[in-house]
Amino acid sequence: MSPDVVVVGAGIIGAACAEALSAAGLRVTVLERGALASGTTAAGEGNVLVSDKAPGPELDLARASRRRWPRLLAALREELGPRAAETEWDPKGGLVVATTAEAVAPLAEFAAAQRTAGVRADRIDPARARDLEPHLTRQVTAAVHYPEDAQLQPVLAATTLLAAVRARGGEVRAGTTVTGVVRDAGDRVGGVRTDRGSLACGAVVNCCGPWAGSFAAAAGAPVTVLPRRGMILVTAPLPPDTVRRKVYDADYVGAVASGDAELQTSTVVESTRAGTVLIGSSRERVGFDGTVRVEVLRELARKAVALFPVLADVPVMRAYGGFRPYAPDHLPVIGADPRLPGLWHATGHEGAGIGLAAATGRLLADLFTGAAPELDPAPFRPDRPAVMSQAVISPAVISPAVTGPDGETAA
Template sequence: MAQFPDIAVVGAGIVGAACAEALSSAGLVVQVLDRHAPAAGTSAAGEGNVLVSDKPPGAELRLALASRERWPELVDALREELGGAADFEWDAKGGVVAATTVDDSVALEAFAAEQRAAGVDARILTPDEAFQLEPHLTRETALAVHYPQDAQVQPVLAASALLAAVRKRGGAVRKATASGVTRGAGGRVTGVRTDRGVLHCGAVVNACGPWSAEFSRACGAPIAIHPRRGVVLVTAPVPAGTVRHKVYDADYVGAVESGEADLQTSTVVESTRAGTVLIGSSRERIGFDDTIRTRVLREIARKAAALFPVLGRVPVMRAYGGFRPYAPDHLPVIGEDPRVPGLWHATGHEGAGVGLAAATGRLLADLLTGRAPQVDPAPFRADRPALLEESPSSSQPHPRGP
């Protein structure tokens, strides 16, 4: 580690990669550290959602809208810079949210109205209009909302492209286990400790995802980020057009916003370029327990077949799970930690990390370089009360962390 970078980013998932790309684009020399291969943790276990449809008006929605605007710009720019190395599988497919009961229809229509007032393109559909967009949707659909802004990206490919840009600009991506920071006069960060020695740098970015609490604690500035587990089913390939958009039921938004630790499931269905269908979703706070539970898989599959009856006849090839970085107040952490000058955080996005990554990287780079931020950073500050309340689940180390 002879090179002296301006910034060390700890964590090579989609958020860490986006931060590293934005910082290198601003002219800084960046090194990215991870104890495993890039995007091997949470990013590899995600569906690649770039959503505005599931967020109520507020700070996270503003960040999501900025990220949705930024993602295609980033895709085009890196394709021009990297050529064939920038394969994101970007798909601006749009989303459809379906309600099957009167109560859900009323709630969904009111939610969509609030989103429209906040700048989201949310179009109310009659059942017949919904069936034109999704012919295999359940005939129990009472009302639906079309969200043209929803999109999808392949998270491992996206992270790889972002990191390729960092390398091309003089940075590096290294396999190393970070265990804290070194500090100089005034307590300011002067480097990051690793199993390969100390990497001297001007600032360190904690982009460790579900393992951010462990790293932040080692740096002397603990934040309460907890692992929240989710499971996804993958079907055998289906005929083209079986599922045309990102489709989920009206219960999904409530599950996303809930802070309950117990298992919650809601139906999310979308196709991939390979022809398979990804089916979710589940949420539960069980620490770093990675056991695949049959009852969870059954509940996800049952609900998916209710929303898309055609999927009841499609075999499931595999299931995979991952841990998402959950913040108690459901907002990411983006910015410098006032307790340790030079320590920055970019974490706590839970299941929205892929979608929010582009704007997170830009916001962090704006703040670190002193540029005027495009998004108000105040709601994401690291010293807000919800993050400073430690709990036992935030102190559980896990060997797969960055």
């Protein structure tokens, strides 16, 4: 029997959409060209954050997702069993610090604005910040504690969501490249073409992450979603109280919101369940250039040591990078494409996809089924000017890996 919906992409966003659609009773097939959760999701830190978002639609989506994640994971543990639904969920909170006198007022203003939107953002003095993080630099001038920030293991989360899809009768196929969309006689989506043949379906959801713009262009309905590259350092395992929560310098918020194409780095340090410490973050728009730039790694290490001097003599085990799906107005693209009935998009989350995934899946499923959505979907519409007016995909940013054998852009 043909699926009701084909979800293209098995990262955290595709997995969340597939799970929510299958929970609504739809027959779902997920197609992924590589291994499951092996792209942007595998290169993520697992952040579920409200601390880095200004009041507005993205913060609303983040808060909805933060409420939904623990409920969803509890339900999946009940459905699948605790071993099959382990995601290393950790509601450990976050700490944002200023390290200069100039940064104190902007940090306080940002936190005050978030509080008006319902975020718990507790101003604390430097001494209290060091109580929370004993290894923090003595140069802290102000701090805000965000107890709602959380973390999970992104690959485990994605595979848990996909396990639920399978348990409900859906299919998840790795190693299957989608090369185009089939239109029926009514010029609607009637299926997808893959490197293993065509598959009929009633609708397609574009969850291709940084390659979503290429997929949309191949379907004849381009949207502007481009890759933005980030790098992360991973230390050797450390005692569990070395870094207790996610800690970042106040300049991180500005880097997240910036549309600058040039390299930006900001200090982000956090521990993992395995004892390693993740060090970020960098952002640069370089297309799909995967070159490891040593100067970027050095900058990340230098800034991390300035925030946590204890890290100066800690060995770095590895560094990894990934491409994040970037939309020009910094908002995800979620919903139906009016140019091609049956084509849906869920992409453009950049580095926030892990945290936003739970609410994204639910929002898309509500829109698909006609249920009343929890959030206003209008800011995320695929036909908004910021995404549609620039929707020209340059060959310079299309990875050769997404080009099919007949020259079609693949997912």
